[in-house]
Amino acid sequence: MSKPDDLYRLHRLLDGRRSTISRQTLMEKLEISRSKLTRLITDLRNKFGAPLIFDAVYGGYRYDTTDGHHPLPGLWLTSAELHALFTLDHLLKNLQPGLLDQVLAPIHTRIDALLQTEHLGSGEAHKRVRILPMASRTKDIRHFQSVAEAVLQRKRLIIQYHNRERDQTSEREISPQRLTHYRDNWYLDAWCHQKKSLRIFAVECIRQATALGKPAKTLPDTTLNRQLSSAYGIFAGQPIATATLRFTSHRARWVADEIWHPKQQSRWLEDGRYELSVPYSHDTELIMDILKYGPDVEVIAPDALKEAVKIQLDAAVSQYQRGDSACSGFEPGRG
Incomplete structure (x- = not known):
């Protein structure tokens, strides 16, 4: 079956139209091939019972309903829309009293009403979907x-x-x-x-x-983007090097779907490993991200980055070696 996001995008182009839309226009707007459009049309008809017809008189597709509308069953939000909806709901609920209270109150009410609809599970949405913060620092940003x-x-x-x-x-x-x-x-x-x-x-x-x-x-936006957006992470700047990382075939199943940098380069190796290259300016954050993959990643280049990661790994190992020696004199029943 086709991906829900793709089917939803096609549905949005068709829903509510009183005129037809040509195959070529659908392909261009969805940026897909003719064969993929054919699969989407088939799934929309067969899997969801959509009254989607090709009108030979006008040379295009439309829903065969009086007003051009056809409701699809189930949850029809894209992943981006679902994330935005719950993020907004979370932010509004945790917002401290302030100048925007009166302006944002109607928005909060509408979001809450949407989450209570039959379309989103009649109140189940709050219990079934979570947005978890990542590495958020909880200090009060007073200024x-x-x-x-x-x-x-x-x-x-x-x-x-x-x-x-x-x-x-x-x-x-x-x-x-x-x-x-x-x-x-x-x-x-x-x-x-x-x-x-x-x-x-x-x-x-x-x-x-x-x-x-x-x-x-x-400063011009072009300068800001060039100096702060062209290299890896928040420590961005003019790239000084390109990191080449090689992941095990097991970890590659996850990393291959990740975007580390807009200008990253990648390739699959014959033995199933995955090689990723990303430009970077400062290595601080890059090293942190490399270390979290432990034995599943190897730094191939440059040598300076490889050595910096090795130093961190050696330091981590030494922590446990010191712990082992400290515990070597432990005797049961004493202390």
């Missing part, structure tokens, strides 16, 4: 409002920023460019006037934020 206001109003900020790696706090004058929500945490892309370059700041690490009267230095 988010000041930061967001400076971003939107194009004003400079003086911030006290805590660097976790060095465990130091420094004062910076910055020109905020944009906010980024990544892996359930907020980051600020900004021009640092001390360093005279673009920097990425974790918003929860901003200890103090003071708005200045001076307008922010504004």
Whole structure:
């Protein structure tokens, strides 16, 4: 049977149309081949009983109903729509009281009503679908409002920023460019006037934020995208190297479906292993993602990245070796 998302996209093109739509137009809008369109049409008719006909007089397809509408049985939301619906519902329920209460209340009411409909299981949706945050840091981002206001109003900020790696706090004058929500945490892309370059700041690490009267230095979107979106993860920048990773045939079943970077390259090896190449600027986050795959991944290149991963793995092993030696003198019944 065809994928539900594909069938739904075809249905949306047909539903409610009083005129026909040609095969060629359907193929172009859905960006699919003639053979795949034929399979979708067959499944829509046979599996879901859709009154889909080809009108020879007008040379196109339509639903054979008085108004061109035909309801499909069951849940007809795409994965993206379902995620958006439940994410909005979760956010609205957990929103702190604020200026948007009156504006957002009707939206919340409509979402809640939709989730209670027969179409979505008459109230079962809340119990059957979950949206789980990933690696969200729970610190109170006290200065988010000041930061967001400076971003939107194009004003400079003086911030006290805590660097976790060095465990130091420094004062910076910055020109905020944009906010980024990544892996359930907020980051600020900004021009640092001390360093005279673009920097990425974790918003929860901003200890103090003071708005200045001076307008922010504004960088073109092309510059921001080139310097902050062209390499791996939140530590983006101009790529300095390309990481080549080789995954075991077992782990490849998952990794082959993942998008690590828009410009990644990949290939399957003859023995079933999967090779992935991604550009990166800083290796910090890339190393973290490599380590989580343990023995199922090998760094092939570059040598510097391979050595950095090896150092981390050796350090991890040493933790357990120290633990073993500390426990070697343990005697039952004592201590």
